Amino acid sequence: GAVVSQHPSWVICKSGTSVKIECRSLDFQATTMFWYRQFPKQSLMLMATSNEGSKATYEQGVEKDKFLINHASLTLSTLTVTSAHPEDSSFYICSASWLWDTEAFFGQGTRLTVV
């Protein structure tokens, strides 16, 4: 399957700081990238859908000014958690797909801990 690389795998940051997470499609051009958040023992929660060159579409209840998404190229999308707080501590996962009606491939995930 296609390879999606997410970086970093884990990060610890101080409350009030910002953290940037990168999601790269290594062997294909991703028309769309998705960002999910997953709290312990809960299912994936879609945060936003990101299309290259356009503004991300955020799910209801997700603050777009807090979770900044940039999809500058067909192989890279970034999620920046701004002014992070302990309640933002979670497992953030990106996925990417390259065609309509195809499966999505997931990055390894980033475990964020805000202290």
Next chain:
Amino acid sequence: QKEVEQNSGPLSVPEGAIASLNCTYSDRGSQSFFWYRQYSGKSPELIMSIYSNGDKEDGRFTAQLNKASQYVSLLIRDSQPSDSATYLCAVLRNNAGNMLTFGGGTRLMVKP
């Protein structure tokens, strides 16, 4: 009604048995269906995709799709302890571009 529903489990089966995981979806126009496996603390990995009614087999895994009844299932033959994970059903709904809708997942426990 949730768009994609799964029994959260846990589903416990003995080693060597067949594990049967079920998923129902609400959008009758859905075209593509996927099963992902997620180990604790890891991101999901794709196991199977199925697009037409019937069975699709890949090794120990068989996906079954019944569009008339709006359900999709995953059978795991000769279950192994390493199959213990959460299994996510995902549906590509009609007119949703390439955005998958996930079920809540079923936790499978295979006991030695």
